[in-house]
Amino acid sequence: MKSRPVLALAGGVGGAKLALGLSRILSPQQLTIVVNTGDDETFHGLHVSPDLDTVMYTLSGLANPETGWGLAGDAFAANSMLKRYGVPAWFNLGDKDIGTHLRRTELLNAGWTLSQVTAELCFRLGVRHPVVPMSDGRVATMVNTDQGSLPFQDYFVRLRCEPVAHDIEFRGTPPPSPAFVEALEGAGAIIYCPSNPFLSIAPILSLPGVRERIASFRGPRIAVSPIVGGQALRGPAAKLMGELGFDVSCAGVASWYRGICDTLVMDRADEGKKDAVAAFGLRPEVAGTVMVTDDDKTALARCVLELADEGAGT
Ligand code: FO1
Numbered sequence: 001m002k003s004r005p006v007l008a009l010a011g012g013v014g015g016a017k018l019a020l021g022l023s024r025i026l027s028p029q030q031l032t033i034v035v036n037t038g039d040d041e042t043f044h045g046l047h048v049s050p051d052l053d054t055v056m057y058t059l060s061g062l063a064n065p066e067t068g069w070g071l072a073g074d075a076f077a078a079n080s081m082l083k084r085y086g087v088p089a090w091f092n093l094g095d096k097d098i099g100t101h102l103r104r105t106e107l108l109n110a111g112w113t114l115s116q117v118t119a120e121l122c123f124r125l126g127v128r129h130p131v132v133p134m135s136d137g138r139v140a141t142m143v144n145t146d147q148g149s150l151p152f153q154d155y156f157v158r159l160r161c162e163p164v165a166h167d168i169e170f171r172g173t174p175p176p177s178p179a180f181v182e183a184l185e186g187a188g189a190i191i192y193c194p195s196n197p198f199l200s201i202a203p204i205l206s207l208p209g210v211r212e213r214i215a216s217f218r219g220p221r222i223a224v225s226p227i228v229g230g231q232a233l234r235g236p237a238a239k240l241m242g243e244l245g246f247d248v249s250c251a252g253v254a255s256w257y258r259g260i261c262d263t264l265v266m267d268r269a270d271e272g273k274k275d276a277v278a279a280f281g282l283r284p285e286v287a288g289t290v291m292v293t294d295d296d297k298t299a300l301a302r303c304v305l306e307l308a309d310e311g312a313g314t
Helices: 013-025 050-059 077-084 095-109 114-125 152-158 178-186 197-205 210-215 237-243 250-257 268-278 294-313
Strands: 006-010 031-035 041-043 046-048 131-133 140-145 148-151 165-171 189-192 221-224 263-267 283-287
Touching (some): 006 013, 006 197, 013 294, 046 095, 050 114, 077 095, 095 114, 114 131, 131 178, 140 152, 140 197, 148 152, 165 237, 197 250, 221 294, 250 263, 250 268, 263 268, 263 294, 268 283, 283 294
Parallel strands (some): 006 031, 006 189, 031 131, 189 221, 221 263
Antiparallel strands (some): 041 046, 140 148, 140 165
């Protein structure tokens, strides 16, 4: 994508990895990373934006390499103290991480938008590529389960995705953030990072006008499957897919992306699923999608960008 910028849509850890790879190849003018905020939650009076922070920490080189979320070398003294006070502190906020949430909350309370706050935090951490919340308004991802309707972090962290899900709901219909709208209008290609489609990409698409804009987008739209060999690389994507009635495979991912995506990048392990993916109208492309090292992330990003260049020329 030499001319028009790339718009990458991302959730947490998997999305951040590809976003890092893209940021190593593209300049800040050539890439906008729009991030899911349906997982945002208020803990102990603080506004926590886990996916924004995961992308921001990853791009600044500060992320915890073991978990993928939170900060490397963080401690949890404040969280332990909350537990001593009898506060339900199951969402593990690190001591340094709390500094981020304090600053975000302070600026939001002072009237800044989430976009402005995120730009400020990124600037201070040396992140030069635009990391943009999907919206400045609130969308709450709710997982409707056999144990009732659960806010995302309750389902994901407190209950470790154990409840059986039958539906996912996005409460709130604020407009997409200004930078997201601008990126949608100016993009030369759209890349869906290998994030959970149901929990990370769907909230972005749920914003007014976004799905329609992407459906009628003229440039290449490329998704990277987060399902490899019938399993999620991390998180509950595979379990959820099964519970929601999808085939737990990259073909199931292709069926979900039908109409809003042209090419699905699937792992070499799934070579045999090419026809099943093509049956949903997506062009199957095989690559190494398991990103362990930074070189893996850059290699996958390069592959995706080459596909975008090919698509732009067709
Ligand atoms: N994930 C967990 O599994 N357990 C946690 O205690 C936890 C704490 C946490 C704190 C800050 C943050 O930015 C992310 C955190 N996450 C934790 C990850 C987060 O729940 C998910 O990765 C995303 O919301 C899904 O992308």
